[in-house]
Amino acid sequence: MKKTVYVFIFLLFAYTSYAQNFYYSDNKKIYLNEDRNYILVVPNTEINSYFTNVVQPVYGSYFNNYQIQTDFGVIKLQLKNTSLGAAAIDALKNNSQTRFVWYAMYMGSLMPIIPTNEILYKSKNGITPSFATTIAAPNNIIDTFYKIATGINNEQIFDLANQFYESGNSYWCHPNFWTPIEKYTNDPLFTSQYYLKNTGQNGGVAGMDINVEGAWAMTQGNSNIKVAVIDQGVEEHEDMTGRVLAGYTPRDPNGNGKPVGGGSAHGQACAGIVAATKDNNIGISGIAPLVKIVPVNIFYGGETQNDLAAAINWAWNQGQADVLSNSWGFGDPSAYFDVIANAIQNARINGRGGKGSIVVFASGNAYDRTARFPGNVNGVISVGGVDKSGTLWNYSCGGASLDLVTPTGDVNNWGDVAATDRMGNNGYTSGNYTNTFGGTSAACPQVAGVAALILSANSALNENEVANILRNTATDMGASGFDNDFGYGRLNACKAVSKAIESNLSISGVPSFCTPSETFTINAPVGTTITWSVNPSGIVSLSPSGNSVTLTKIINGIVTLSATIANSCGQVPTPITKNIIVGTGAFYFPIESIVFDPNSPGSSTNNLTFRAKVKKVPAATSYKWYINNVLKLTTTDTIGYPLTLPSCGTTNHTFKVEAITPCGTMTVTGPTLKRSCTGGNPPGQRPVAVINNDKIFLKGKLSNTAINIGVNIQDVKAIKVIDNLGRVYRSQKISADTRPITINVNNIPSGVYVLQIFDGLKWNSKQVFIGK
Structure with missing residues (x-):
């Protein structure tokens, strides 16, 4: 739509606020202004013939001025006086050619909005409001995400919807409105596609593009990937032969997503940017020239919020679209409708078999840097625009919800973006292509096309992963990192596709x-x-x-x-x-711990039970545990339990573990164990110790135990006792006259420790077992 024209149209009438209504969306009140000096009417038929056949017969009785606003598809009628309003509404409402009619109501001061006699809501716990005289769910919704209650007079609509929301019995609840939505627009031609490859043509800056040629070296798309162009309709085209599928038109069961009338080329231009055939000696090159297009026409005329939500739900559900490209939105910055936001979340969560469809929206062309709904819905990829030199367009909306920017042209069909047009005399030109496309409308399908390339390279990615790849691979612009003008930066197709491939490599x-x-x-x-x-x-x-x-x-x-x-x-x-x-990996797998069962009987005639653990050998299939070279246990993990010392006395017991691997057996020998039983031992005091030769004594609750440290005893300067986690249990300096050396290990838990001995030059280590 041509925004400057809209402003002119609405300023033809003096706007006087008569009353203010509100509805709830996004968990807040959104206010509307109503002027009962005027009536707005949306027809079911062609607008000019409707005026002639329906409005003119009653015009003299009720109205003294009118404006046919063809771009919005609405007729604005000025009442002779406000007392005639109810009768005038009834006179038009009772005609079958009238779709919606009500007093002039606006979001802000420019965007018209008409409540229908329906309320949309998502209930909690199945609670049905009292006003739900008829309930139905659109057949393209999986489960009943929202319901439609009919039979309500427009005079009641706001109070009833707000009361049900305020009762706490719904997640959201608001009237179903009719509101106009804006189109954010405005091979031989490849050299004109500076957004794909900028060599400095036409005054641009070389390299100020989306870096797509490197991406094409990796993938040009996949015929299994589908991009829904939710817009003004898309039809078959010479530059997309056989890749435009059957689509959906919410307001026409037979519309099939095709354009209506002789103009209506906005969707066709967006679709070409996404998917026009590459290297076929005609037209332009699409970003993902092998993917398929799912057309969804939301500009048939008279679409309500419910229709728009149904279009989005159809696209990801019946249309099976992997990516949803949306170059449209609402003109006023306060606009927000939960039913549409809910449909977007359905797509992001349920699309692609639960991986989530990628939802891309133009941020808007509003000249105030505030991204417009639905481009500001949480989770959508919101796209703004820069010119071919990298300067931010003054119309490009931004803010905290902006994600990316791409190179694009001016708005209102004054741009310089080459795109597909409708074939023949229909559309923007009398040819099959246009070179005057632009705005964030031309920016959005660039991101949708790259998202399609990402999924072509790695279809296993979920919606959040694709969005993060797009953001994290963008070429930073403006302030370092994210900013409200450029988002995360300029779209970089090559880096995005490379990252998608990289994440799938193994x-x-x-x-x-x-x-x-x-x-x-x-x-x-x-x-x-x-x-x-x-x-x-x-x-x-x-x-x-x-x-x-x-x-x-x-x-x-x-x-x-x-x-x-x-x-x-x-x-x-x-x-x-x-x-x-x-091979075996030459993997050293030490014994990490030996712990005796404190509840094991202390009698000299009973076995003494203990648990041992070794470090895991990555290739091991099993572990064998030996005492005195007799196999006692085979396990598939690193813990040997139960193991027992069978007798008392002075016998020394050898202990070892074998790790069985595909390449052979690896063996580790544990400490020598001794069990000494004199008159039995109470639980918790097991006289088991490491036995070697004589040098250093570990003094505990048993008889002193000597340790051969492999160091001349006269050279020992200091000793530490450390566990396998590096915790120091004892640290003792040794003087020259301290002989023999004794370390008190009372109150140290049973287990394997490292004895560190400092000889004046270096620390020497010896593995020891301390038992109680």
Whole structure:
């Protein structure tokens, strides 16, 4: 729509506020102004013939002035006096060619709005309001997200809707309105498409584009991906042959989403930006030239909020659209309708089989930097515009809800964006293409097209992941980081598609191998350049070949294999990695703990039960636990329980664990265990200790235990007792005359510890077991 024309039209009449109504949406009151000096009427038929056949016969009785506002599809009638209002409304209302009629009501001072005799709501706990004389749910809604209550007089509509909302029995509740929505507009032609490739043509700045050519090297779309263009209708076109599907027109069951009348080219232009065929020697290049278009026409005429919500729900549900492109919205910054916001959330949550459809909206062309509804709904991707030099257009709406900007032209059909037109004499021109498109209308389908490329590259992504990729890969503009003028920055198709591919990449192959060599592959797109590397070096040798690499074993070990996918997007790629065990991995798996059961009998004739734990060996299939070289237990995890020491006396017990791997057996030997029983032992005091040779004594509740530390006893300067978490339980300096050395380990829990001995030059470590 042409905004400057609208302003002129509405200023033809002196606007006098008569009364103020309000409704609830977005959990707040939204106020409307009513002027009972005028009546607004929306016909069911062509507007000029309606005026001739319906309005003129009663005109002299009630009215003394009129304005046919064809852009809005509404007739504004000035009453001779306000006392005639009710009779005039009845005279028009009772004619079957009249769709809606009511006193002139406005959102703000310019945008007309007419309440219908319906209320839309989403109830809590199935509570039905008293005014619901007839209840129905549109057949294109999964579950009853909202209901329509009919049979209500317009005089009651606001009070009844507000009372039900204020009762707390609904999530939202507001009248069903008719309100005009604005279209945010205004191969041979590829050189004119500066938003795709800006070489500085026509006074632009080279590189001020959406960087799409690098993205095309990775994908040009996928015929399984569908983009719904919810707009003025889309029909078959020579530059989209066979890829415009059957669609939906809420106000016409047979409309099929096609344009109506000879003009109505706005949707056709948006669809071409998304999906026009590339390299076919005609027309323009679409951003995603292999995807399909689902046309949804919401400009048939007379659409209510319910119709618009139904269009959105149909697009993601019956239309199975992956992406919803919306270059439309409401003119007044206070506009908000929960029924439409609810439909948008349905698409974001339920679309694409539960992954969520991506919903893109133009932010609006309002010259006040405030993004318009529905472009300000939480979760939608809201798009503004810059010119070919990167300067923000003064019409481009922004604010906290703005996400991205793209290069576009001026508004009101004064732009310079090349796009598809309707075929032949219909549309903007007498040809099949236009070069005067622009506004945030031309910006929005650019983002929708790139979203389609992202899903073509990685259909597993959910709605939130796609939105974050678009935001996080944008080329920053304006203030560093997010700002209210440029959002997260300028759309960057190449980086976005590269990130989508990167998030879907993985290295396939075995987690470990025992053979001399093994081959690994990555699912990178054909034609991409891959750099393979491995860390640490010296364990394997590499033989790369495109998407695959062969590792040949040199020694046992564990390596990290990395694949880095080069791109032409000016982006540092994130390496894709995989950890691989080579041979046994030469993996040291120490005994981490040995804990004796405090409730195990202390009698010398009973077994003493304990639990042991080793560090996990990545390739191990099982663990075998031995006492005195006798197999006592086999487990598939790292905990051995129950294990027992079978006898008392002075016998030393050996303890070891085997990790069974595909490449062989790995063994760790535990501490030597001794059980000494003299007259039985109370629970919690088990005389089990590490036994070695004599040097350092660990003094506890049992007889002193000597430890061979492998250091000349005369050189010991300090000793620490540390557990496997690095906690220091004892720290003791040793003087020259402190011989023999004794460390008190009373009150230290049973378990495996590290004894650290400082010899004056370095710390030496010895693993010990302390038992009670």
